[in-house]
Amino acid sequence: MTFHCNQMIARYVNIVIPGVNQRLLLCEVKVFAYFTGANMALGGVAAQSSLFYPWTLPSTVIDGNTDSSYFDGSCSSTQGQENQWWRVDLLAPYDILSVEVTRRTDCCISDLNGAEVRIGNSLENNGNNNPRCGVITVTSAVTMNFNCSQMTGRYVNIFLPRVGYVQLCEVKVYATTNVTGVNVAPRGIATQSAKPASAETAPSKAIDENPQETCASVPLQDNPWWQLDLRSIYRISNVSITSDCCSENLTGAELRIGLRNNTKNQRCAIIYIADGQQQYNYNCGIMEGRFIHVVLPGLQKTLTICEVQVYGTVLENVALRGVAFQSSSILTGHEASKVIDGYPFSTCSQTEDKTSQWVMVDLLFPCNVTVIQLAYSQDCCFSSDVRVDNTSCMVIPSSSQSLVTLDCGGLVGRYVTVMHPDIPPPLCEVEVYSTWENPQNRYPQQPPPSGYCLFDSCSRDYILIRNEPKSWFEAQTYCRERFTDLATISNANDMNRVVDKMNNDFNDFWIGLYKGNLTWRWSR
Known part of the structure; x- marks a missing residue:
């Protein structure tokens, strides 16, 4: 039996027999559909030209929540300036079918009038010079759809070419998943459940x-x-x-x-x-x-x-940009830095053979931690507690493999700590994956306790930037874009190295406290 559904858009297809004590027997169901595309914005990274309030991040516009009331926390707004914009980076170029924009409904309904939807691969003028898909004309509709005729691009911008606010509650970007990119499979390692009959399989x-000549079997x-x-x-x-x-x-x-x-x-x-x-x-x-x-x-x-x-x-392993510490060290070549060197299983850190040891990675700034992956030197019996700042992500099951993957669900924090209640095996790698970084400094960035960095191997390389006066936040942005981060001084050895870097050109420098919204915070 064939049913014509006139291109109804749906994800689920149900066959239901109403009534009591009914039996449903099916031999085959086939669903023929025109593919409407996947919402690629959900996996993207959002940015915008300015923030009206610091807690309404651009990422709320691609969180999947279409709530159109601004103060419910799922919308964002720029400041009321000229040429304001919001952008999502899809992380790769796609053939885009349509863009769906949900506006704010509790206020300022007409603010998006005249805003342009632009799609392309260029970041010239923050992406606002890319080809235009459509122009927003606000009507009674809360959600507006734009057919982009399979325009190809990595960046999708909502650009307002006048003085005003860009206020958005949700943007969905539907695209075919035939990504214009590189096949990453050859980078991996293939295995199978049984030994092949020959090297040819x-x-x-x-x-x-x-594919025309070789197959795995x-x-x-x-x-x-x-x-x-x-x-x-x-x-x-x-x-x-x-x-x-x-x-x-x-x-x-x-x-x-x-x-x-x-x-x-x-x-x-x-x-x-x-x-x-x-x-x-x-x-x-x-x-x-x-x-x-x-x-x-x-x-x-x-x-x-x-x-x-x-x-x-x-996904970027943000731990590679961090600094590692551990509670103790007994072997040269097995320092804490080995857990963030990018070589799982080949280099490992080792603490003393006693209980209550720990390894910490300072990510240098707060991140939204989605996944933590730990590589050990052997399969073992673990019961370690993995924490993001002071919140436990997960206690590793008592029986685990050498590669342990933990879903932290987006915990926000700067420090990732693996705490071993029992005598720990060598820890070879700590990988931390984040869906977004927090560029607004909403969370205080406090230095680790002075006892964390006990060895010369913890020391950092310092670069002196001359003749470019900046505010604290300007300096932090500058260093993160071009290097790693602002300097952190954890001990006397670090202090002496910074003084040496000055080369007697400066009599003093400032590294103390700065005043936050509510209290004083440590600067770096």
């Missing part, structure tokens, strides 16, 4: 970008799987899987993506290779993950994959 053959076994470790966490938008020779050995397989090093990650699709078809394109919107699994459920199955392509953008 090794798991790496599925990421060698040669898992020999006959129950529930075979193939895995790709991307070695970093990505926002994954598109996965393409090719079966050039043996579609019967791929049809029915599950595509799973996530942060776990096992087949329990979220299932995004069940692969179906039709007759005459060789390629399957996956789309589940934006997903964050490190591991791609193709699992073929069933008894005595052979899994064959000729090519896997993965498109997405890597």
Whole structure:
């Protein structure tokens, strides 16, 4: 039976039999649809020209909440100046189908009149010189849609070319997920559930970008799987899987993506290779993950994959820009800095063999921590508490693998601490992934206690910027854009190195306290 639904837009399709004690028997349901695109703004990074209030961040406009009342906390506003703008960076160029803008309804209804929707790949004039998709004309409609005829771009701007306020409550950017970018699969490491029959069917053959001649194959076994470790966490938008020779050995397989090093990650699709078809394109919107699994459920199955392509953008490991400390050190070459050197499993830190040891990473500024990943030198029995500032993200289960991934759900903090109640094994890497940084300095940035940096290995390299007077916040922005951050002086050794850097050119310098909104805070 075929039902024409006149292009109804929906995610869920239900078959319901009304009544009591009814039985529903189904043999096949097929849903044919025109793809309306995924909202790529949810995985993007937002910015704007100014803030009316410091707590209404530009990121609230892409939080998925369409509440149009400003004081409910899901809208943002610029100041009332000339040529104000809001922008979302999609992190990669996409073929954009449409842009949906939700305006404020509790006040200032006409403020968006004349604002332009601009799309492109250039940041010239903050992205406001990119091609124009449409011009906003405010009507009684709260949400306005703009058909952008598949314009391609990474940046979407709402630009007001006059004096006024840009007040937005939600912006959605619908795009096809055929990202114009690089296939990141060859960067990863492929494995599978059983040893291949020969080198010609090794798991790496599925990421060698040669689908016409080579395929990975898992020999006959129950529930075979193939895995790709991307070695970093990505926002994954598109996965393409090719079966050039043996579609019967791929049809029915599950595509799973996530942060776990096992087949329990979220299932995004069940692969179906039709007759005459060789390629399957996956789309589940934006997903964050490190591991791609193709699992073929069933008894005595052979899994064959000729090519896997993965498109997405890597999340930045903000720990690499930080400074690490630990409670104690016993071996040269195993200092705390080894946990943020970008080499998991090859270099490790080691504390003393006693209880209540800890390792801390100072991110140098508050971040919205979504994921923390820890790499240990061995599988072990952990019960460590991982904290973001003073809030526990998670206590690691008592039985864990050497690679531990923790979902912190967006805890905001500057310090990530791994606290070991028992004698800890060597900790090889601490990776911290953040969806956004906090550029407004809403959270006090206090230095670590003086006892944290006990060794010369903790010392920092200092760069003196001459003849460029700046305010504290201007200096902080300058250093973060061009280097790492403003100087932090934690001990006498750091102080002496800064004095030496002055080279007798300056008699003194200021590094004390600054006055915040409510109290005094330490400067850096």
